[in-house]
Amino acid sequence: MNVSGRIPQPFSNIYRGGLIKSETRFPYNPGHYAVILFMVGLMLVSSVKSQTVIHNNLGIKDGMVYSQVTSIHKDIYGYMWFGTSSGLSRWDGHHFNNYIFPKSLSDNNCKWITEFADSLMIIATRKNVVKYNYRTFRRLNGFPYDPNIRISGLLVSGNALFIATQTSGLWILKDETWRNLTQKDGLAANEITAITKSDPGAVYLSDGEANIYLYRDGILKTVDIAGIPKDLGINCLYKDDNDVLWVGTKKKGLYFATSAGYLKQRPILSGRKINSISEGENGQFFVATDKGVSIIRNYKPVFRLTQKQGLSAKFIWQVYPDRNNVYYIATDGGGVDIYRPGLFATIDQSCNLPNNEVWAICEDRDRHFYIGTTNGVAVYSLDGDTCRFIKSILPDHIILALHYASDGVLYAATNEHGVYAIKQNKIIHIDTALGLSGTSVWTIAEDNAGLIYFGTYGGGINIWNGARITDTLTTADGLPSDDIISSYLGSDGSIYFGTDGGGVVKYNRGTIDTVLLKTNTIWSTFEDQENNLYFATDDKGLIYYRNGQWDTLSIQEGLSHNSILGILQDKRGKLYLSSDNGLNSVEFIGDSIRIIRIGDKEGLSANECNQGAYFKDSRSLLWFGTVNGVTRFNPEYFLPDSLPPKTHLTSIRLYDKELLTGGKPARGTFSYNENYFKFEFIGINFAEPYGTRYKYRLKGLEDNWSVTQHNYVQYTNLKNNNYTFEVMAGNRWGYWSRPVTYSFTIAAPFWQTWWFALLILLIIAVPSFIIIRQRTLRTAAMQNLRAKIAADLHDEIGAGLSEISILSAVIPAKAPEDVVKQLRPDLEKIGVTARSIIDKMSDIVWMVNPHKDSMASLINRLTDSFSDIFEAKGIQFKTRNIEALNRKKIKMEYRQHLFLIFKEAIHNAVKYSGAHSITLSVQIHGTKLKITLQDDGRGIKDQKSVSGNGLKNMKKRAADINGALFVTSEPGKGTTVEFIGSLK
Secondary structure: OOOHHHOOOOOOOOOOOOOOOOOOOOOOOOOOOOOOOOOOOOOOOOOEOOOEOEEEEEOHHHOOOOOEEEEEEEOOOOOEEEEEOOEEEEEOOOOEEEEOOOOOOOOOOEEEEEEEOOOEEEEEEOOOEEEEOOOOEEEOOOOOOOOOOOEEEEEEEOOEEEEEEOOOOEEEEEOOEEEEEOHHHOOOOOOOOEEEEOOOOOEEEEOOOOOEEEEEOOEEEEEOOOOOOOOOOEEEEEEOOOOOEEEEEOOOOEEEEEOOEEEEOOOOOOOOOEEEEEEOOOOEEEEEEOOEEEEEEOOEEEEEEOHHHOOOOOOEEEEEEEOOOEEEEEEEOOOEEEEOOOOEEEEOHHHOOOOOOEEEEEEOOOOEEEEEEOOEEEEEEEEOOEEEEEEEEOOOOOEEEEEEOOOOOEEEEEOOOOEEEEEOOEEEEEOHHHOOOOOOEEEEEEOOOOOEEEEEEOOEEEEEOOOOEEEEEOHHHOOOOOEEEEEEEOOOOOEEEEEOOOOEEEEEOOEEEEEEOOOOOEEEEEEOOOOOEEEEEOOOOEEEEEOOEEEEEOHHHOOOOOOEEEEEEOOOOOEEEEEEOEEEEEEEEOOEEEEEEEOOOOOOOOOOEEEEEEEEOOOOOEEEEEEOEEEEEOHHHOOOOOOOOEEEEEEEEEOOEEOEEOOEEOOOEEOOOOOOEEEEEEEEOOOOHHHOEEEEEEEOOOOOOEEEOOOEEEEOOOOOEEEEEEEEEEOOOOOEOOOEEEEEEEOOOHHHOHHHHHHHHHHHHHHHHHHHHHHHHHHHHHHHHHHHHHHHHHHHHHHHHHHHHHHHHHHHHHOOHHHHHHHHHHHHHHHHHHHHHHHHHHHHHHHHOHHHOEHHHHHHHHHHHHHHHHHHHOOEEEEEOOHHHOOOEOOHHHHHHHHHHHHHHHHHHHHHHOOOEEEEEEEEEOOEEEEEEEEOOOOOOOHHHOOOHHHHHHHHHHHHOOOEEEEEEOOOOOEEEEEEEEOO
């Protein structure tokens, strides 16, 4: 690809009226070549011009209620509170919640904020004190509500709350009891202007002149400080760990009071009015004044923060120290500035940089820094955190590369006009007249022999010996491309040249050794202490050869962009990659890689970095040029944060209804159709709010954690179950908080509840019971009736028929012979008929009798009915599987049809088959019934010839009980009658 589009277009009047003309060219050799003055372009000498060290600000633009911030406090939940002259703001790192008090409660000039007694926020304005329990704001009980009162201070020491006033002395709340100290208790006046902590439960206070008091254990005493002026005008106090009392005044600066007397701080501070004093890390103290912030170490000022260093306003009310060397500065009209000492410092046009587009950086032996921009080179000296602008040179040139050579020559490569060599105010212009193969020079390298290499875009590599071009390498010599855009000196003396689209060339001792990564555009090459190689590509991320293996880091692995422009390494071995989207810190930890993004939110001057603009100075500070200036980064302050973010649920919504009110969620049991939930949460991480990640899961629905950078998640169509939502927040270093949970239950729909099931069961069971009960009663009554009928038939009718039969036999014996002869045929007929009726009546009695409803009874009845005939004709009758039929009950009608079918079948077998053996077998499978009657008689020759009503009636009876009858027979093999049906 062609990357020349990254470079801004050159100025059209670059040589018009300039001090250097193209025809004035002198090979640089101090011994015998002409010299011209080092006044090239604009050369300025300036006074001290500080770097910008404050890169972040919070204000109205971010949602804060007002820009005049007078107090700052961080609560135990991790939220940051800002008191302003027009209300109160709470910040979670992403959003503001603002609170405006009604006039009936308080005015809105929130001057002091603290916490007291069980997470109770206390906010003091000039006239009122308000308490906040994270649900509602109320006036603090017991403190006088007086429109004339004027509050001057608020703090907690030990388990006591102290409120200083300028009208009614000192108010103390301890163990829910108030005490008021006034003149009658030993104060010189009721006007208290300053208060600070001493020991737990003790405070120092001042009446505004020179009287300082110590209150401890209920006793007030005056502190004698020898020699202190009586008209000091004390405005604030602070006691440090050395028992030195810092005394800030309204107009006379800062004093230190010790047991030996007082010592005024003679060096000039930022301002004379001292508003507050706070202690930071590393023995630093921050003094907020009317003209900025003074940083003091060992009781001496070491640095001043003013608007020149990035403060958004000069009048500072308070500096609030937070963790990890982060400070929040309350300004009068500029919101809150965020200061991270030593981590970032930016040089831009406010520091006399000619242009904010920075393309090159280097350092000389005297710790002068040269910054190449679109409008020439700016020269600075750096003394601690103070940056002094010295001069600007080559103002009409786009500077693409800078190199300070071992012989003290500064080389400046331009986009279109070759290279300028500068030393001791002497300059030489190296261009095509001196053998340069191309005037667009993108990179400069120096080998261990002191030879200089100019990488040109389109002209290959030129080798300069300090006086002339001695050699040129192009594609004709084996280069994969003549577009040279980067260079790097390896540990073995080889030089790696990156090309546009041709990979990287390893050049060693006059020969092209190796070509790597062909077809890639290489912006930077780096070799670490273990000789691992890293290559910054234009669109493939970081390609590296490490521990004998090639691999790649890209957006997929966590890089902020695939266009990597520069590679540097700190003392600990971390790599820092500049890109088109900020910096990436890369740390190889065993088999894992930790990538941390750094951008303008953290202090980088801009997210868009420039190629070639990366440099590690003599103090191991890392410099990165961007489109908005150059940022100096101190990796020693870029330390892992082992404290994870404080995690909170900020919203729980059921459809559009908010369940989280007053910090506590509403009920946790919901109906079956209340099944859409949206959870919002926050991991408070002020140092890196945009690096916060979240893990969440909904137990009862899922067991695995999901990871996201979004601070919300929603669930729809949840089924009835018990659920617990869990969420935790982690910082970019991999430290995670404990889960925050919310448990709730979605009840089953009423038709799936136990009580509904019981109700349905009762609705079904009660009528069923009644029906079954009635049917059982009817059945029992029917059974009793059948039993009675059977008994009556047997006892009454059966007896009568038997008597008739007996009489038909007795009459012939008693009547005259002639009468007997005449009546015998009729009497015999009566006897036969009576006996026949008795047999049929016996069958009917058997049918009706409810105690004979089993299959076994049916078989036994058939056996008994023909036992005499079987015996008379010598037929053997067999039964099978009868024992298993005792418990098989069948209905009376079913039993009747089966009995008559097989009675007819047995009768036919006995009468016509001539059989010697008849077998009756029964098989039952579930509800399936199979009865088979088989004889060994003569069989039937032609079944079609079988006629008569007997067989028809048998099949009809089988059909009436939903069964089927099958008759099979073969001559000489007997006959089989088979019934198949169901017991249902």
